[in-house]
Amino acid sequence: MYGLIGRILAVEGRREELVSILLESTGSLPGCHSYIVARCAEHSDGIRVTEIWDGPESHKGSLQIEAVRDAIARARPLIAGFDHRFETEPVGGIGLMAQ
Structure with missing residues (x-):
């Protein structure tokens, strides 16, 4: 597992416009167990993204999906920066299912 x-x-x-774009391409991400987009309570323009994948290859592969590439292209002008990024090795817990 890769997180x-x-x-x-x-x-x-x-922020809200960027959140919408980030959520658009989440319908079919092979190897993705969880993709959560959340507003930051501590920063009015911050967005936290938490992802769990089968492995790093699945994550890299998702970047080749046309819908994901399109979302990234539309999101770029709305991104001021990335200030935190952590890779993890998920070992268990409770998952969230898209509604």
């Missing part, structure tokens, strides 16, 4: 936890900083006042 990523990161914080993206949106361009001031554009």
Whole structure:
């Protein structure tokens, strides 16, 4: 298992637009067990993204999916920066299912 936890900083006042784009391409991500997008309580333009994958290859492979590539291209102008990024090795817990 392979995990990523990161914080993206949106361009001031554009967080909700960026959140929407990040959530668009989550329908079919082979090898992805969990992809959670959350607003940061501590930063008005911050977004936390938590991902769990079969392995790093699955994560890299997702970046080749056309819908993901399109979302990344549209999101780039809305991203002011990335200030935290952690790789993890998930070992268990309770998963969240998309509704």
